[in-house]
Amino acid sequence: MKKRIMASLLAAACVLSVASCxxxxxxTTTAATAAPAANNDTTTAAPANNDATEAATTEAAATxxxxxxxxxxIYAWNEEFKGFFEKYMPGYDAxxxxxxxxxxxxxINPSDGGVYQDKLDQALQANATASAAxxxxxxxxxxxxxxxxxxxxxxxxxxxxxxxxxxxEYQYTVDAASDSNGKIKGVSFQCCPSALIYRRSIAKAVLGxxxxxxxxxxxxxxxxxxxxxxxxxxxxxYIQSSFADNYRxxxxxxxxxxxxxGQLTIPDVVDQWTEQMKSFYEKxxxxxxxxxxxxxxxxxxxxxxxxxxxxxxxxxxFNFCMGNAQxxxxxxxxxxxxxxxxxxxxxxxxxxxxxxxxxxxxxxAKVMKAFTEDESVCEQLIKNEGQFTNNKSxxxxxxDDPDYGSAFLGNQNDxxxxxxxxxNIKFQNNTNYDQLCNEGYQDYIKQYINGxxxxxxxxxxxxxxxxxxxxxxxxx
Amino acid sequence: MxxxxxxxxxxxxxxxxxxxxxxxxxPFVIVYVACSLIPLFSTFYNAFFENYMDGLKHIxxxxxxxxxxxxxxxxxxxxxxEILNYTTNTMIMWVIGAVPQIVFALLLAVIFTSERxxxxxxxxxxxxxxxxxxxxxxxxxxxxFQIFSSVGxxxxxxxxxxxxxxYLFFDNTWSARSIIAFINFLMWFGNTTIxxxxxxxxxxxxxxxxxxxxxxxxxxxxxxxxxxxLMPIIIYVVITALIGGLQMFDVPQIITAGRGGPNNTTKxxxxxxxxxxxxxxxxxxxxxVSIILFIVTGILSFVVFRSxxxxxxGKKK
Numbered sequence: 001m002k003k004r005i006m007a008s009l010l011a012a013a014c015v016l017s018v019a020s021c022x023x024x025x026x027x028t029t030t031a032a033t034a035a036p037a038a039n040n041d042t043t044t045a046a047p048a049n050n051d052a053t054e055a056a057t058t059e060a061a062a063t064x065x066x067x068x069x070x071x072x073x074i075y076a077w078n079e080e081f082k083g084f085f086e087k088y089m090p091g092y093d094a095x096x097x098x099x100x101x102x103x104x105x106x107x108i109n110p111s112d113g114g115v116y117q118d119k120l121d122q123a124l125q126a127n128a129t130a131s132a133a134x135x136x137x138x139x140x141x142x143x144x145x146x147x148x149x150x151x152x153x154x155x156x157x158x159x160x161x162x163x164x165x166x167x168x169e170y171q172y173t174v175d176a177a178s179d180s181n182g183k184i185k186g187v188s189f190q191c192c193p194s195a196l197i198y199r200r201s202i203a204k205a206v207l208g209x210x211x212x213x214x215x216x217x218x219x220x221x222x223x224x225x226x227x228x229x230x231x232x233x234x235x236x237x238y239i240q241s242s243f244a245d246n247y248r249x250x251x252x253x254x255x256x257x258x259x260x261x262g263q264l265t266i267p268d269v270v271d272q273w274t275e276q277m278k279s280f281y282e283k284x285x286x287x288x289x290x291x292x293x294x295x296x297x298x299x300x301x302x303x304x305x306x307x308x309x310x311x312x313x314x315x316x317x318f319n320f321c322m323g324n325a326q327x328x329x330x331x332x333x334x335x336x337x338x339x340x341x342x343x344x345x346x347x348x349x350x351x352x353x354x355x356x357x358x359x360x361x362x363x364x365a366k367v368m369k370a371f372t373e374d375e376s377v378c379e380q381l382i383k384n385e386g387q388f389t390n391n392k393s394x395x396x397x398x399x400d401d402p403d404y405g406s407a408f409l410g411n412q413n414d415x416x417x418x419x420x421x422x423x424n425i426k427f428q429n430n431t432n433y434d435q436l437c438n439e440g441y442q443d444y445i446k447q448y449i450n451g452x453x454x455x456x457x458x459x460x461x462x463x464x465x466x467x468x469x470x471x472x473x474x475x476x
Numbered sequence: 477m478x479x480x481x482x483x484x485x486x487x488x489x490x491x492x493x494x495x496x497x498x499x500x501x502x503p504f505v506i507v508y509v510a511c512s513l514i515p516l517f518s519t520f521y522n523a524f525f526e527n528y529m530d531g532l533k534h535i536x537x538x539x540x541x542x543x544x545x546x547x548x549x550x551x552x553x554x555x556x557x558e559i560l561n562y563t564t565n566t567m568i569m570w571v572i573g574a575v576p577q578i579v580f581a582l583l584l585a586v587i588f589t590s591e592r593x594x595x596x597x598x599x600x601x602x603x604x605x606x607x608x609x610x611x612x613x614x615x616x617x618x619x620x621f622q623i624f625s626s627v628g629x630x631x632x633x634x635x636x637x638x639x640x641x642x643y644l645f646f647d648n649t650w651s652a653r654s655i656i657a658f659i660n661f662l663m664w665f666g667n668t669t670i671x672x673x674x675x676x677x678x679x680x681x682x683x684x685x686x687x688x689x690x691x692x693x694x695x696x697x698x699x700x701x702x703x704x705x706l707m708p709i710i711i712y713v714v715i716t717a718l719i720g721g722l723q724m725f726d727v728p729q730i731i732t733a734g735r736g737g738p739n740n741t742t743k744x745x746x747x748x749x750x751x752x753x754x755x756x757x758x759x760x761x762x763x764x765v766s767i768i769l770f771i772v773t774g775i776l777s778f779v780v781f782r783s784x785x786x787x788x789x790g791k792k793k
Binding site for chain 1: 528529530531532535552553554556558625626627641642644647648733734735737738739740748751752754755756758761
């Protein structure tokens with residue numbers, strides 16, 4: 001009899017462990033151990049449950065507005081905006097991680113290889129049926145793929161929650177966040193005109209001056225840029241470190257899109273860039289290791305002992321990418337300056353979009369307004385974080401302030417330079433597929449640039465990559 | 477259970493517990509059917525459909541017959557057939573990793589089990605050589621990526637340190653393949669050693685003693701006694717290593733950031749499968765690649781089994 005009970009307990013334990021999703025075959029000794037194991041499994045399978053109960057307890061203390069869900073879910077691809085949010089968002093309680101009593105939960109996935117988009121897509125598609133604690137309320141998107149979301153039903157017309165275009169926003173940021181019918185789906189907290197960032201000391205050695213206007217005069221076309229590259233090489237420097245550094249300058253001025261009518265075509269400017277970099281590589285104007293834009297080999301060039309004269313980037317680049325330059329021991333803080341460079345362009349930018357099905361509409365609106373309309377927030381972003389905000393009047397104030405200067409840029413007023421560049425930003429020829437086209441193209445064409453494969457092979461490798469990632473796109 | 481009730485009525489007979497056997501194998505069967513057999517059939521089923529995501533739009537599923545296979549077996553504009561390329565890459569990286577792995581493991585196993593050498597601290601060495609297997613493949617790949625990167629320690633020591641330019645290990649086909657194969661070797665030789673040691677210790681000691689009395693030297697013992705009697709274990713090791721090798725994924729995926737570079741020469745079949753599943757959720761194409769992998773694995777396992785089986789039976793009696 002005892003044996004029979006034991007056996008049925010064992011069988012029950014087996015079934016339990018199977019029911020709790022297959023894996024746990026070790027917990028079959030007794031039912032007593034199996035039962036808690038099964039419990040464990042359910043909690044790990046749905047960790048959000050924990051959050052929900054936690055949030056519920058904090059909610060009891062703070063009581064948010066009646067129509068609000070108790071968790072504010074934000075999807076992002078890096079920690080940048082999270083940092084600004086936690087520092088400057090009015091009403092945010094850093095110790096409890098709540099905004100007006102609502103728990104703020106960040107889900108951060110890297111953008112490389114489309115991981116962020118994949119995870120976000122999954123979450124958005126599940127949003128309608130997700131529990132209140134799991135619903136995506138707001139997510140961040142970049143210029144390369146914002147169109148995919150704004151032109152879908154997964155983003156919400158924000159006029160419904162009280163966010164509308166304000167005159168202080170830059171028009172291109174509004175256009176980028178609007179769908180094809182002109183409905184606004186979100187806002188950007190940045191404006192991202194991109195500049196040529198140069199090392200003052202190297203510019204002096206190569207060009208004989210580090211004055212931004214004079215440097216600009218010598219670098220305002222690609223022909224001049226190439227001439228300076230030759231000069232820099234003679235002086236023992238590199239004009240730029242990564243072959244991909246000036247990619248955006250070209251690609252942003254494309255006259256055709258990556259994909260038109262389901263057919264992939266390489267924009268002319270991208271091909272021009274390829275040939276320029278091929279010749280730069282052969283002439284030794286750039287690092288022969290051909291690091292990518294984000295690679296260590298490139299950022300190491302920002303240390304004081306680096307040999308690179310130029311980088312390209314918007315205001316976010318200073319803090320986000322130039323950590324090495326700001327290094328107290330090995331860096332070269334203050335030895336930098338910016339000018340417009342050979343061609344006007346912009347790079348990136350972070351838009352906040354409202355997810356359809358959000359149960360925190362008023363909070364979404366509050367955050368969007370805070371980072372575009374709240375002047376004190378915008379001022380702090382410029383002053384403390386070196387950002388260029390999406391608020392014309394705040395930017396103008398700094399541009400007109402004779403006492404303002406960025407210490408990192410040797411007290412140059414970068415806001416003034418950026419303000420002068422904003423009129424030239426064109427948000428055009430964008431498609432849903434841009435991120436992986438840009439990323440993949442740089443990656444695969446590199447083997448042509450370094451001479452290891454024929455151009456045709458490199459292109460075929462790239463087309464193969466696009467076929468895998470985007471089956472709907474026809475490749476040549 | 478019927479057997480237990482019948483034993484209650486018919487006395488003086490031994491009690492049969494056969495019925496319980498089904499109980500005890502039930503968890504395995506259920507898990508196997510749910511997690512292995514059903515997915516296997518659904519993979520075959522999916523391979524005949526056009527079924528993917530275009531951004532946020534779901535395309536299909538539409539039945540398209542063998543079109544996915546036709547796509548896979550259509551050469552590119554420059555004449556390269558990528559699926560063949562991926563298969564070759566996988567096999568090459570497997571061979572340059574697995575051959576040294578088995579040879580090295582066999583050598584270690586013989587040394588450790590040798591009655592003449594009587595190596596002390598066996599448990600310690602066994603633990604140490606097994607240790608790399610405990611580290612996650614992705615962690616290993618990250619580590620080697622850093623070590624061999626253009627600014628990593630190997631380059632600083634041998635190339636850039638004295639003013640030269642960096643050697644780009646991951647931009648050269650053979651160095652990239654070798655590093656991947658080496659990681660796999662390092663991870664798995666310990667496991668193989670343990671298996672082979674168990675096999676050697678299973679061989680009757682009296683045979684070794686008889687051989688030494690007859691004056692056989694170590695080489696003769698190795699080739700005439702150890703190897704033939706170890707054949708079943710060696711076949712097992714080769715087949716499991718082959719199946720594992722054909723499914724090579726994590727190390728090259730991490731070390732080449734999923735691209736299989738340079739020029740797709742380190743891209744394996746499972747990496748190709750994964751890139752179809754990744755962004756586009758292209759179950760049709762991924763299913764087709766899986767089926768090809770399934771067929772290749774089946775053929776190769778059969779070949780290995782066939783080429784070694786008769787020898788084994790010959791020596792057995």
